Amino acid sequence: MESQPAYDVIIVGGGPAGLAVASELSGNHRVLVLEKGVAGMTDRFWFIPPDVLDDKTRPFSYGGVTRFMTKTYSMHGDDLAWRAKLFPSYPYIKDHEILTHWLETICINGSTVLQKCAYLDHETDADGVFVGTDCGSFRARLLIDCSGYDSAIVKKYDIDQSDFYWWSVYGAIGTHPDGLGTMQVGDYMMWQTFADADPGSLNDGKPVFEYEIMDGQTSFSLILYLRKVKMDKETMKAEYYRILRNEESTSDFHNLQVTSDRWGWYPSGGLSQQIAEDRVAFAGDSACWTTPCGWGMTFILDNYRFFSEKIAECLGNDTLDRESLLSASHFRLFDKYEIATNQLATHFLANASTSELDRFIRMFMKDIDPILCEKVFTLKISQEELLGMLKAVLEEFSIVELCRLVPALGLTNLLNEVRYFAEDALLESLKKLFHAHPDTEGFNFSDQEYAG
Numbered sequence: 001m002e003s004q005p006a007y008d009v010i011i012v013g014g015g016p017a018g019l020a021v022a023s024e025l026s027g028n029h030r031v032l033v034l035e036k037g038v039a040g041m042t043d044r045f046w047f048i049p050p051d052v053l054d055d056k057t058r059p060f061s062y063g064g065v066t067r068f069m070t071k072t073y074s075m076h077g078d079d080l081a082w083r084a085k086l087f088p089s090y091p092y093i094k095d096h097e098i099l100t101h102w103l104e105t106i107c108i109n110g111s112t113v114l115q116k117c118a119y120l121d122h123e124t125d126a127d128g129v130f131v132g133t134d135c136g137s138f139r140a141r142l143l144i145d146c147s148g149y150d151s152a153i154v155k156k157y158d159i160d161q162s163d164f165y166w167w168s169v170y171g172a173i174g175t176h177p178d179g180l181g182t183m184q185v186g187d188y189m190m191w192q193t194f195a196d197a198d199p200g201s202l203n204d205g206k207p208v209f210e211y212e213i214m215d216g217q218t219s220f221s222l223i224l225y226l227r228k229v230k231m232d233k234e235t236m237k238a239e240y241y242r243i244l245r246n247e248e249s250t251s252d253f254h255n256l257q258v259t260s261d262r263w264g265w266y267p268s269g270g271l272s273q274q275i276a277e278d279r280v281a282f283a284g285d286s287a288c289w290t291t292p293c294g295w296g297m298t299f300i301l302d303n304y305r306f307f308s309e310k311i312a313e314c315l316g317n318d319t320l321d322r323e324s325l326l327s328a329s330h331f332r333l334f335d336k337y338e339i340a341t342n343q344l345a346t347h348f349l350a351n352a353s354t355s356e357l358d359r360f361i362r363m364f365m366k367d368i369d370p371i372l373c374e375k376v377f378t379l380k381i382s383q384e385e386l387l388g389m390l391k392a393v394l395e396e397f398s399i400v401e402l403c404r405l406v407p408a409l410g411l412t413n414l415l416n417e418v419r420y421f422a423e424d425a426l427l428e429s430l431k432k433l434f435h436a437h438p439d440t441e442g443f444n445f446s447d448q449e450y451a452g
C-alpha cells in the first residue's frame with residue numbers, strides 16, 4: 001500500500017495558469033505549487049477583451065486598446081486604423097499585481113508554493129501520483145501541468161504537437177522622452193510589415209512589428225515570428241533592437257528608454273485538451289489554451305474558475321480517471337470553429353509572403369468589416385460571418401494560392417470543419433421547421449460545452 005498523499009493537488013508551474021487554478025482549488029483543498037523560477041514574476045505583457053474579467057479580476061485591469069492599426073509597407077502606405085468596435089476598449093492587466101494576488105490567496109488558504117523547485121518526473125499508481133523534483137519528492141491525488149509552452153510533462157507523454165506553429169516574440173516596455181509623436185494612448189499597431197521584407201514570410205523571413213501605447217509616455221513594442229521551430233531568445237533580441245533603433249519606419253521608437261524586456265513563445269494551432277492518463281490534467285499553454293492570435297491569458301481568465309470547479313468536483317467524487325478529467329476541460333466558449341479557424345489562420349499567417357499578407361490586411365479596408373478581425377481574435381465570430389469572410393478571401397486569392405498557403409492542413413481538420421458547419425445547418429433547419437419552438441429558442445452552440 002502506497003503512503004497517503006499529503007496533498008490533493010500538485011500544480012507544476014507558478015505562471016498565470018498555475019496560480020489562477022491554485023488560488024481557486026486551495027479554498028477547499030491542500031495544494032502544492034512547484035515553480036522552477038520565481039512564482040508571480042512574468043516576462044509577458046497582457047491585454048484582453050473586457051468580457052473575460054469579473055469582480056475578482058477587474059481590479060487588476062487598467063486603460064486599454066481603443067484603436068487598431070496596420071501598416072502594410074508592401075502596399076506603399078495603404079494603412080488601416082479603426083476604433084475598437086466589438087468593445088469600447090481592451091484593458092491591460094497589471095501583470096505582477098494579479099499574479100501576486102493569486103499567490104497571496106493560495107498562502108492565505110493554507111496551501112504551499114515552492115519557489116526554485118523544478119519538476120523532474122512523476123509516476124502514477126492506483127491511489128495517487130509521486131512527483132520528483134530537484135528539491136525532493138511529493139505525493140498527491142492529482143497532478144496538474146501548468147508549466148507552459150515547453151512542458152516536460154507534455155514531452156514525457158510524447159503528446160503530438162507536430163501540427164503546431166510557434167509564435168516567437170521579443171519586445172520591451174519603455175518610455176518615450178520626446179513624446180509620442182503621432183501615436184496616441186490606446187493605439188495598438190497590430191501588424192506592421194517592412195518595405196524590404198517581401199517575398200519572405202513569417203515562417204522564413206522578417207518578423208512583423210507591433211506596439212501598444214499604454215499611457216502618455218509608455219509603450220510596449222515587440223517583434224513576432226510564426227514558425228515551426230521556436231526562435232532563440234538572443235537572435236530575437238538582436239533583431240528587435242536593430243529594428244527598434246535603425247528602421248526608418250520605427251522612428252518613433254529610436255529613442256525609447258527601455259524599462260523591461262519581455263519575450264516568450266506560445267503555440268498557435270488547434271486547441272489540444274489532451275489528457276495523458278488517470279490523475280494527470282493540463283491547463284494553460286501546456287494544454288494549448290489559446291485563441292487564433294495566441295491570447296493565452298485571455299483564455300486563462302475566461303476559463304480558470306470553470307476548470308477549477310470541475311476539477312474540485314472530480315476531487316470531491318474521487319473520480320480522477322482520464323475520462324472524468326477530460327470532462328473538466330469542456331469549455332464554455334465559442335470554439336467549435338476554433339480548431340479549423342485557428343489552423344487555417346495559423347498556416348496562412350505563417351506561410352503567406354509579406355505582400356500576400358498585406359493583401360489580406362487590405363481586405364479589411366474594402367471587403368470585410370474590421371469588427372470581424374476582433375471577433376476572430378476573441379472567438380465571437382458566427383458561422384454566417386465566417387462564411388462571408390471566407391467568400392471574400394476566395395474572391396481575393398485563387399484556389400492555387402490558398403492550397404499553397406495551407407498545404408499541411410490534414411483531411412481530418414477539413415472534415416471536422418465540414419461537420420461543424422453541417423451541424424449548424426441542420427440545427428438552423430430544425431429551428432425553422434419548428435418555427436423556433438420555445439424549447440429550442442435561444443439555443444446557441446456558444447452555450448454548449450465542447451471537448452476538444
Ligand SMILES: Cc1cc2nc3c(=O)[nH]c(=O)nc-3n(C[C@H](O)[C@H](O)[C@H](O)COP(=O)(O)OP(=O)(O)OC[C@H]3O[C@@H](n4cnc5c(N)ncnc54)[C@H](O)[C@@H]3O)c2cc1C
Nearest residue numbers: 013015016017036046047119148264284285295296297298
Ligand atoms: C510577450 C508576450 C505577450 C503576450 N501578450 C498576451 C496578451 O496581450 N493577451 C493574452 O491573452 N495573452 C498574451 N500572451 C500569452 C500568455 O502570456 C500565455 O498564454 C500565458 O502566459 C500562459 O500561461 P501559463 O501559466 O500556461 O504558462 P507560462 O506563463 O509559461 O508559465 C509557466 C510557468 O511554469 C514554470 N515551469 C516551467 N517548467 C517547469 C518545471 N519543470 N518545474 C517547475 N516550474 C516550471 C515556468 O517557470 C513558468 O513560471 C503573451 C505572451 C508573450 C510571450
